[in-house]
Amino acid sequence: MKYILYARKSTDEDDRQILSIESQMAELKEFAAKEKLVMATPDLEKIAASFQEAKTAKEPGRMKFGEMLLLIEQGKADGILSWHPDRLARNPIDGGRIIYMVDTGKIKSLKFPSFWFEDTPQGKFMLNIAFGQSKYFIDNLSENVKRGLRQKLRNGVYPGWAPLGYLNDYKNHNIVIHTEKHKLIKRIFELYSTGEYTLKNLADKFNGLGLTSHNGKKVSPGMMLFVLKNPFYYGVFRYKGEIHEGKHEPIITKKLFDQAQEMLKKRGRHHEKKIHNYIFTDFMKCGTCGCAITAEKHKGHIYYRCTKKKGVCAEKYVREENLTGQLKNIMQKVSLPDDWANNMINELNKEKMTTAQSSIALVNSLNQEVKMIENKLDILLDSRLEGVIDKNDYLKKKEELINKKISLEEKIKRINNQGDNWLEPMRDFILRSRLAKKTADEGDLSRFKAFLKNIGSNFIIKRAREIKNEFFISERVQIISTEYFARRKV
Numbered sequence: 001m002k003y004i005l006y007a008r009k010s011t012d013e014d015d016r017q018i019l020s021i022e023s024q025m026a027e028l029k030e031f032a033a034k035e036k037l038v039m040a041t042p043d044l045e046k047i048a049a050s051f052q053e054a055k056t057a058k059e060p061g062r063m064k065f066g067e068m069l070l071l072i073e074q075g076k077a078d079g080i081l082s083w084h085p086d087r088l089a090r091n092p093i094d095g096g097r098i099i100y101m102v103d104t105g106k107i108k109s110l111k112f113p114s115f116w117f118e119d120t121p122q123g124k125f126m127l128n129i130a131f132g133q134s135k136y137f138i139d140n141l142s143e144n145v146k147r148g149l150r151q152k153l154r155n156g157v158y159p160g161w162a163p164l165g166y167l168n169d170y171k172n173h174n175i176v177i178h179t180e181k182h183k184l185i186k187r188i189f190e191l192y193s194t195g196e197y198t199l200k201n202l203a204d205k206f207n208g209l210g211l212t213s214h215n216g217k218k219v220s221p222g223m224m225l226f227v228l229k230n231p232f233y234y235g236v237f238r239y240k241g242e243i244h245e246g247k248h249e250p251i252i253t254k255k256l257f258d259q260a261q262e263m264l265k266k267r268g269r270h271h272e273k274k275i276h277n278y279i280f281t282d283f284m285k286c287g288t289c290g291c292a293i294t295a296e297k298h299k300g301h302i303y304y305r306c307t308k309k310k311g312v313c314a315e316k317y318v319r320e321e322n323l324t325g326q327l328k329n330i331m332q333k334v335s336l337p338d339d340w341a342n343n344m345i346n347e348l349n350k351e352k353m354t355t356a357q358s359s360i361a362l363v364n365s366l367n368q369e370v371k372m373i374e375n376k377l378d379i380l381l382d383s384r385l386e387g388v389i390d391k392n393d394y395l396k397k398k399e400e401l402i403n404k405k406i407s408l409e410e411k412i413k414r415i416n417n418q419g420d421n422w423l424e425p426m427r428d429f430i431l432r433s434r435l436a437k438k439t440a441d442e443g444d445l446s447r448f449k450a451f452l453k454n455i456g457s458n459f460i461i462k463r464a465r466e467i468k469n470e471f472f473i474s475e476r477v478q479i480i481s482t483e484y485f486a487r488r489k490v
């Protein structure tokens with residue numbers, strides 16, 4: 001197996017979540033090194049080449065991408081390693097080429113640190129979607145990824161990097177104790193529990209004892225805090241807010257962990273900082289003056305209001321509870337029940353099968369319409385020549401027919417070029433809608449925000465002016481997403 005590393009980030013991608021090309025390469029190399037341990041014959045696994053590209057993948061025709069496929073075509077490599085499928089392709093043509101090469105066995109392996117691909121019909125389906133869809137969508141619907149993680153969680157194996165004092169054992173898919181470092185970790189808990197050490201003292205002491213992070217760096221006070229707060233050391237682990245019993249061997253007792261937590265509480269009170277996290281401030285704008293929205297806390301409630309940076313603005317505040325209620329309503333409106341969504345997806349799939357035939361039929365009937373217009377133009381000219389109609393009527397009618405003919409011909413061209421392009425946006429819409437209610441019910445505000453940002457980014461806070469009741473006006477806020485409504489009309 002010979003892999004090619006491929007990293008890409010284009011300037012038109014303003015998404016800050018996408019790693020820079022350099023960090024993609026670093027992650028890929030690290031990932032490649034890790035993966036080697038899994039292979040039975042590590043020396044067979046080599047990196048054949050690496051490609052970096054600062055081009056958009058929305059259009060076909062990237063040079064490095066083409067070079068990479070050529071190498072594979074020539075049999076010089078048979079695997080690709082990339083951060084995520086959307087680094088490889090974001091258009092159906094390039095995506096189709098990759099999938100075709102998987103189908104024909106030219107590509108034997110596709111690996112992504114942030115995406116789980118398996119060579120099954122479902123795997124290819126997910127991959128296809130990943131080539132065309134938004135990151136949000138993939139994060140939420142990549143069932144393959146979730147399945148893999150769930151399996152690890154069920155087995156009691158933390159699905160990530162081993163914490164300090166442990167090592168990842170890739171052969172046995174487990175996390176094992178580091179023969180040297182685990183003693184130092186235990187000592188950290190013991191010393192901190194005495195109350196005689198600050199985090200800074202601890203870091204200094206253990207740097208002196210030679211404790212280093214996984215990548216060989218000095219340990220910091222922040223790292224000490226991270227260790228002290230990690231329940232992994234007494235045998236459990238937290239994943240996405242949920243505690244799981246680990247299969248790994250504990251380094252400390254739960255009792256010692258609890259003592260350290262007590263000490264953290266005691267010491268923490270003195271240098272506690274108040275950090276308010278107002279989640280929706282960067283999400284909406286004022287509907288009257290267009291200013292940003294700010295938030296403040298009064299008597300246990302969070303209120304959002306216009307910053308009034310441009311001067312006087314009459315908009316009122318809105319309570320966070322009220323705001324989330326309204327957002328929930330919006331989400332429930334776009335929600336589709338599972339069975340509906342699944343039915344629609346099935347229909348779409350059938351549609352896809354028959355599109356080829358139906359588009360031929362459509363083009364045929366459009367061609368016939370064009371012919372009829374050409375006939376009418378002939379008749380029109382005859383009538384003019386015979387003096388049946390006057391010049392103005394002739395010119396007007398001719399213009400009308402010519403315009404109609406041109407739009408028909410453009411339509412034919414579009415169908416011939418694009419085929420079933422409308423199916424994918426439709427599928428995207430259905431799948432997102434299926435998620436909406438679930439997201440609304442879960443009540444996780446950061447997910448609300450991510451979801452709503454995804455379906456429409458122009459949310460504004462504005463009073464509902466039709467409501468006369470003064471008291472009601474002051475709290476009632478209209479949140480409108482123009483983009484959202486525009487999409488619903490499609």
Ligand SMILES: [Zn+2]
Nearest residue numbers: 286289306313
């Ligand atoms: Zn305002």
